[in-house]
Amino acid sequence: MEKKDWIILQTVHEEKNITKAADRLFMSQPTLTYRLQQIEKEYDIKLLYRGRRGVEFTEQGEFLVKYADKMLTQLRDMEEALWNLGDNVRGTLRLSVARAIALYQLPKILRLFSQQHPQVDFNINTGLNLDLIQSIYKQDSHIGIVRGDHHWPYEKEIISEENICIISNSEIDIKDLPTMRRICYNTDPALNMVIDNWWKDNYSTPPLVTMNVDNMEIAKRMATNDLGYSIVPSIILEEHDKLFKMNLTNHNGENIKWTTWILYRKEFLTLSMVKEFVDFITDYFDENKCNLST
Known part of the structure; x- marks a missing residue:
């Protein structure tokens, strides 16, 4: 078996569908089917069965998929260690990043980093904080950038703190919020908890939620069009927003903050691209603290 065969097995197992796996691998379905048949012929086994709901791997097929996962991981580790022996910073940096950071800040950060280290590529995973932390813990990612306070037993640093704020198209009195239309959005449960706790500390009735949207950027646009107010981290506010x-x-008059952390495992710092990125991103946020906390 070759590397491409390991990738084929891994992809078909993840997709549970030959057509979807072929599309993802940029292969024709007949070519993919032929490669699977060749693997079966090489080892004299039955890899999988096709059913109405997709494909189901045999016990031997499952064993071979686990082997493929191990081999691809070992190959990746070997490549990273090999590249690390040279003078240049190179490789594929695997990042797990909170969606808001990925949308509003990461593109600029990666552009500036790439100008210094053009031989570094990126594999970006976004999602909810708990999923990101699990990805870093399993070492599927080198570095995580998450928001809110979470348990992490290894290296972590605060890289920014921002305010959580009420936004609306026009000026409002905070006393009137319980009777005003609120726009809610899907976000990390930890952020929802902070906002809900603030609400309970200040009001005895639930908010008047008249709209639920997919993300905070859509919520901002709805608020811009005078469809209600929303409560969001200040990261989404841009200079052109009116x-x-x-x-x-809080009760002491202090701004309630939403914290962004960088998480990693110390052993990954032996990779030059990881160490360079950790140093770069901490310096970047240090230099931009004033802009990020408004």
Whole structure:
């Protein structure tokens, strides 16, 4: 078996569908089917069965998929170690990044980093914080950038803190919020908890939610068009936005902050691209603290 065969097995197992796996691998379906048949012929086994709901791997097929996973991981580790022996910073940096950071800040960060280290490629995974942390813990990613306070037993650093704020198309009185239309959005449960706790500390009735949208960027656009107010981290506010903004505060009058962390495992710092990126991103946020906390 060759590397491409390991990738084929891994992809078909993940997709559970020959057509989808072929599309993902940029192969024709007959070519993919032929490669699977050749693997079966080489080892004299039956890899999988096709059914109405997709493909199902045999016990021997499952064993071979696990072997393929191990071999691809070992090959990846070997390549990273080999590239690390040279003078140049190179390789594929695997990042697990909170969606808001990936949308509003990561493109600029990667552009600036790439200018210094053009031989580094990137594999970006986004999602909910708990999924990202699991990816870093399993070493599927070199570095994680997550938001909120989470348990992490290895190296972590705060790289930014931002305010959580109420936004609306026009000025509002905070006392009127319970009777005003609120726009909610899908986000990490940890952020929802912070906002819900603030609400309970200040009001005795639930908010008047009249709209639920997929993400905070859509919520901002709805608020811009005077369809209600929303409560969001300040990361989504850009210079061209013409919105009324009011920071959430606690009983002491202090702004309630939403924290961004960088997470990693110390052993990955032996890879030059990982160490360079950790140093770069901490310096970047240090230099831009004033802009990020508004």
